[in-house]
Amino acid sequence: MLIKVGLIGAGTVGSGVIDIYLKNKDVIKEKCGTDIKLSIVCDKNISKIEYLKDFNIEITDNFKDVLNKNVDIVVELIGGITVAKEIITSALEKRKHVVTANKYLLAEYGEYIFKLAQDKNACIGFEASVGGGIPIIKALKQGLVANNILNIEGILNGTVNFILSKMEENKTFEEALKIAQNLGYAEKEPDFDINGIDSAHKIIILTALAYGKWIKMDNVLVQGISDILPLDIQIANELGYKIKLIAKSKKEDGKLGVRVCPTMVPKSNILSSISNAYNAILVEGDFVGPTLYYGLGAGKNPTASAVWSDICYIAQKLYSGAGKLYDFNNFNSNIPVKHKYDFESEFYIRILAEDKVGVLYQISRIFADYNISIKMVFQKDIKMENSLVPILIFTHEANYQNVIQASQEINNFDFVKGKVFVCPVE
Amino acid sequence: MLIKVGLIGAGTVGSGVIDIYLKNKDVIKEKCGTDIKLSIVCDKNISKIEYLKDFNIEITDNFKDVLNKNVDIVVELIGGITVAKEIITSALEKRKHVVTANKYLLAEYGEYIFKLAQDKNACIGFEASVGGGIPIIKALKQGLVANNILNIEGILNGTVNFILSKMEENKTFEEALKIAQNLGYAEKEPDFDINGIDSAHKIIILTALAYGKWIKMDNVLVQGISDILPLDIQIANELGYKIKLIAKSKKEDGKLGVRVCPTMVPKSNILSSISNAYNAILVEGDFVGPTLYYGLGAGKNPTASAVWSDICYIAQKLYSGAGKLYDFNNFNSNIPVKHKYDFESEFYIRILAEDKVGVLYQISRIFADYNISIKMVFQKDIKMENSLVPILIFTHEANYQNVIQASQEINNFDFVKGKVFVCPVE
Numbered sequence: 001m002l003i004k005v006g007l008i009g010a011g012t013v014g015s016g017v018i019d020i021y022l023k024n025k026d027v028i029k030e031k032c033g034t035d036i037k038l039s040i041v042c043d044k045n046i047s048k049i050e051y052l053k054d055f056n057i058e059i060t061d062n063f064k065d066v067l068n069k070n071v072d073i074v075v076e077l078i079g080g081i082t083v084a085k086e087i088i089t090s091a092l093e094k095r096k097h098v099v100t101a102n103k104y105l106l107a108e109y110g111e112y113i114f115k116l117a118q119d120k121n122a123c124i125g126f127e128a129s130v131g132g133g134i135p136i137i138k139a140l141k142q143g144l145v146a147n148n149i150l151n152i153e154g155i156l157n158g159t160v161n162f163i164l165s166k167m168e169e170n171k172t173f174e175e176a177l178k179i180a181q182n183l184g185y186a187e188k189e190p191d192f193d194i195n196g197i198d199s200a201h202k203i204i205i206l207t208a209l210a211y212g213k214w215i216k217m218d219n220v221l222v223q224g225i226s227d228i229l230p231l232d233i234q235i236a237n238e239l240g241y242k243i244k245l246i247a248k249s250k251k252e253d254g255k256l257g258v259r260v261c262p263t264m265v266p267k268s269n270i271l272s273s274i275s276n277a278y279n280a281i282l283v284e285g286d287f288v289g290p291t292l293y294y295g296l297g298a299g300k301n302p303t304a305s306a307v308w309s310d311i312c313y314i315a316q317k318l319y320s321g322a323g324k325l326y327d328f329n330n331f332n333s334n335i336p337v338k339h340k341y342d343f344e345s346e347f348y349i350r351i352l353a354e355d356k357v358g359v360l361y362q363i364s365r366i367f368a369d370y371n372i373s374i375k376m377v378f379q380k381d382i383k384m385e386n387s388l389v390p391i392l393i394f395t396h397e398a399n400y401q402n403v404i405q406a407s408q409e410i411n412n413f414d415f416v417k418g419k420v421f422v423c424p425v426e
Numbered sequence: 427m428l429i430k431v432g433l434i435g436a437g438t439v440g441s442g443v444i445d446i447y448l449k450n451k452d453v454i455k456e457k458c459g460t461d462i463k464l465s466i467v468c469d470k471n472i473s474k475i476e477y478l479k480d481f482n483i484e485i486t487d488n489f490k491d492v493l494n495k496n497v498d499i500v501v502e503l504i505g506g507i508t509v510a511k512e513i514i515t516s517a518l519e520k521r522k523h524v525v526t527a528n529k530y531l532l533a534e535y536g537e538y539i540f541k542l543a544q545d546k547n548a549c550i551g552f553e554a555s556v557g558g559g560i561p562i563i564k565a566l567k568q569g570l571v572a573n574n575i576l577n578i579e580g581i582l583n584g585t586v587n588f589i590l591s592k593m594e595e596n597k598t599f600e601e602a603l604k605i606a607q608n609l610g611y612a613e614k615e616p617d618f619d620i621n622g623i624d625s626a627h628k629i630i631i632l633t634a635l636a637y638g639k640w641i642k643m644d645n646v647l648v649q650g651i652s653d654i655l656p657l658d659i660q661i662a663n664e665l666g667y668k669i670k671l672i673a674k675s676k677k678e679d680g681k682l683g684v685r686v687c688p689t690m691v692p693k694s695n696i697l698s699s700i701s702n703a704y705n706a707i708l709v710e711g712d713f714v715g716p717t718l719y720y721g722l723g724a725g726k727n728p729t730a731s732a733v734w735s736d737i738c739y740i741a742q743k744l745y746s747g748a749g750k751l752y753d754f755n756n757f758n759s760n761i762p763v764k765h766k767y768d769f770e771s772e773f774y775i776r777i778l779a780e781d782k783v784g785v786l787y788q789i790s791r792i793f794a795d796y797n798i799s800i801k802m803v804f805q806k807d808i809k810m811e812n813s814l815v816p817i818l819i820f821t822h823e824a825n826y827q828n829v830i831q832a833s834q835e836i837n838n839f840d841f842v843k844g845k846v847f848v849c850p851v852e
Contacts, residue, residue: 020572020713030638031571033754127569133714135561135569143553143561145457146446146734212456270720273699280718287446288559288721288731292706294696295717305714308572316754323747328459 002035003315006066008087009077010043013101013128016304017075022055024308032312034319042066063087067094073314075307076100081108092116092124097318097325099310101128101303104192107201111214111331118326123317125310130156130202131279133302134295135309140209140283141327147285149210152249154281155274156202158297159186159193160225160245165275167233168242173226185277185298195224196245196260203247206281207258211251212333221259221340221400227421228262231380232350235392236264242272243423257338264348264425341401345424346375349393349407352384354415363391363410370406372398388417394425428461429741432492434513435503436469439527439554442730443501448481458738460745468492489513493520499740501733502526507534518542518550523744523751525736527554527729530618533627537640537757544752549743551736556582556628557705559728560721561735566635566709567753573711575636578675580707581700582628584723585612585619586651586671591701593659594668599652611703611724621650622671622686629673632707633684637677638759647685647766647826653847654688657806658776661818662690668698669849683764690774690851767827771850772801775819775833778810780841789817792835796828814843820851 007017020028021038029035040058042065043049049059060066063083066074067090074091076098078084084105091098098117100106106113106129117124127137131154140149155161162185166176177194180186192198200222208214225245236243246263249256265272270292274280279297284290296302317325353359360377367374373396380390395403407420433443446454447464455461466484468491469475475485486492489509492500493516500517502524504510510531517524524543526532532539532555543550553563557580566575581587588611592602603620606612618624626648634640651671662669672689675682691698696718700706705723710716722728743751779785786803793800799822806816821829833846 016713024572024574024713027574028572030756030759031567031754033756133570133711134717135565138564138569139561141457142739143564143735144559144731145738146450146454146731148450148453270699273696285559285731287442287450287727289728291560291719291721293717293719296715301713302715305570305572305711309569312571313568317746317748319750320743320746321749322743324745328457328742330456330459333456 001319002037003073003318004037004039004071005073005075005311006040006069006071007038007075007077008042008063008066010041010049011077012300013303013307014043014077016300017077017307018052019301020304020308028308028312032315034315036311036315039071040066040069067091071096072318073097073099073311075311076102077307079104081105085109088113089116092120092122095120095122097123097314099125099307099314101307103129103198103201103205107204107217110205110208114329114331121324121326123314123325123327125314126205127310128303128306130205131281131293132158132295132297132299133305134279134281134293134297135306136206136281136293137209139291139293140206144283144285144288144291147287149283149285150251151284152203152206152210152281153271154203154247155244155271155279156199156247156281156297157193157245158277158279158299159190160199161274161279162277163194164225164243164245167228167230168237170230172230173228194226196222199245199247199260203249203258203260207249207256208331210249210283211256211335212330213256213335214331215256215258215337219258219337219340221261223261225262227419229350231382231390232421235380240267241265241425242267244271246271251335255336255338257343259340259343262423264423266426269426341404343400344397345400346397347395347403348423348425349395349403350421351391351393351410351416352388352418353391354417355387355389356415359415360391362413366406366409370402372402372406386417427745428463429499429744430463430465430497431499431501431737432466432495432497433464433501433503434468434489434492436467436475437503438726439729439733440469440503442726443503443733444478445727446730446734454734454738458741460741462737462741465497466492466495493517497522498744499523499525499737501737502528503733505530507531511535514539515542518546518548521546521548523549523740525551525733525740527733529555529624529627529631533630533643536631536634540755540757547750547752549740549751549753551740552631553736554729554732556631557707557719558584558721558723558725559731560705560707560719560723561732562632562707562719563635565719566632570709570711570714570717573713575709575711576677577710578629578632578636578707579697580629580673581670581697581705582625582673582707582723583619583671584703584705584725585616586625587700587705588703589620590651590669590671593654593656594663596656598656599654620652622648625671625673625686629675629684629686633675633682634757636675637682637761638756639682639761640757641682641684641763645684645763645766647687649687651688653845655776655847657808657816658847661806666693667691667851668693670697670700672697677761681762681764683769685766685769688849690849692852695852767830769826770823771826772823773821773829774849774851775821775829776847777817777819777836777842778814778844779817780843781813781815782841785841786817788839789836792832796832798824798828798832812843
């Protein structure tokens, strides 16, 4: 049986998918047991894929050629939510199976797309949408299927983690970003990464799998890393923590809370040891306990490896002669979702203030007003720009909503400059 | 569609399988999409499972009752290689699907059993045989399917890792073993664990999946942990290492080398941070790069979680209407296997000797004879029992065969007491 694949998008990940095909076609056949052929590749820049003709692969710059061709599986790797959505829905309408790495599209339209796939008895592979080459989707769908998932906590963006690792070497955010861009770890317009939006898309997908509910972006607290100062990283380090951009999805009191924000992670937590462009996802189930999945979370080859794992999975289903091809998913959970500000944690709060008498008194009053109990407060003996001094506060467990409101009031003081920085301490 | 399951063996893992069924039956149905019923349970000690009658589950103390009953899936959890082999082969002969946690049986008879399953078009689930609840089997079979696997390196035995963690707290091996036994982490007869045999069974299974070849136990270097002294752990720590029982399976120069032995792992390697009863497996593929899987490697609930992941996987296959049910595996690789002593590494060698002149001279001569270049040698300023002094040697890269022969010659010196301890340094 020959399974035919059409690829749309030969950018970074797409070219990795082609490379794997050209290099490991035999490995794939040996492990998968069925013949898979990359029949057609589409890219806007057709000259880039001209060489594929030598390998008996058809090329085109019109994605409709792929959809109209007799392929079993359409691989969408163009990203974004306009054309990609058209491609995926058209493919499913034609009862073709789909493989995609498009976390943005799934986070926005996952509910609709999976419903359509179910109606059309088609399969959607999306292993590459979260965690690059790490097989986290299959771990959640299959490996931990018998568990109530209690908590998911992960470092889901390699670019951000690379920048934070560089900041541990005393670089500013801007310097670290530049290094990441020079090394190709960060795109020229890295907003989705550094603002936490990419991580939010990914945790929405994991949440749907783990708890059976597609939640809206509005329900996710999203805070990026651009406000972190080297000072914060240094304080964290001195007190036994690292600052990581943690995406978290937790069931608590029968409700779901989902957030992405810089978080102080104790060095005893394995997530603190994940550095550079690596991703790691900690998943806790009621029977399996804590499990962790780690690997390169982005980049051409690891992500292409995940794309191929989906292609093979679907190919094996087809080869098995299965009638029901849609991969069962239950997204009908009625678990309530918490307001994104509604969670308790200890917090780290950094305030840059003018160095004058009474500052701490006035700040403390605000915290008291909001019922926030302070565990530790200290002034670091360093002068910042404009002779500002950093006031560093660690709270006892407090409500995030209160902490944010208190921070806003503190921001209004004349003697406070810049934005108050807040992050949970785990 | 109702999938019926028969369980043979209600010991530690088996009772976990029952617990998951009774507690998470609804979760499983929601995530799996099909009804699964635990129809019959067999245990020698039938009084232990008497209570299952209240849940409409048949009980028996004769495993043949399970095989003769109209079940789709037989779960074998009695362990060992005699009755368990009879159960599994009989089940396959009857074209029933099999789920097992029996690493010993698979390591010994895997080739035969998978061949039989293929002939009978039946599925074998064995996720629980390696890494407890960690979905490492599915990661290798599916997640990394498009990769040439280059290296597998893991901590595969929770009992051993627990003992080594305790030894880091300055306990002797015997004291640490006793603690493990008191806490239920080690069995009363823990030989398979501490001698490395259990880890060897597991790395044989991973090797078969990764490289397509079932290798014989004779081809695996197996060294346990009972010769490790607190001194070795302390030296490792001072020099930036931890001693872990590492199971390793590596493709090098087109050949396969497989070994289980105490290994000095640098603290920068994530495996060094895996402590207590946890397992972790590092798998490196040519496209995906390094990936790591971590979790509780043993115990009732995590292992039972893995058993259920297999039951669900097979249930979904049956539900899909697939005709080909055997899960494709290719175990026909003709990759040559290295002799188990044939590998190069740096080594740590600890010799306990009488404190007299010329000792180091005579030892050095042996190393020179065997072409082993010494990187560092020192005497730790502590007196052992019988006034012996430890001579600690770190070599440059050397051949294991040579190191072992040199050690044997050194063992023959009158002034050397006890056994020379050798372990690779990574």
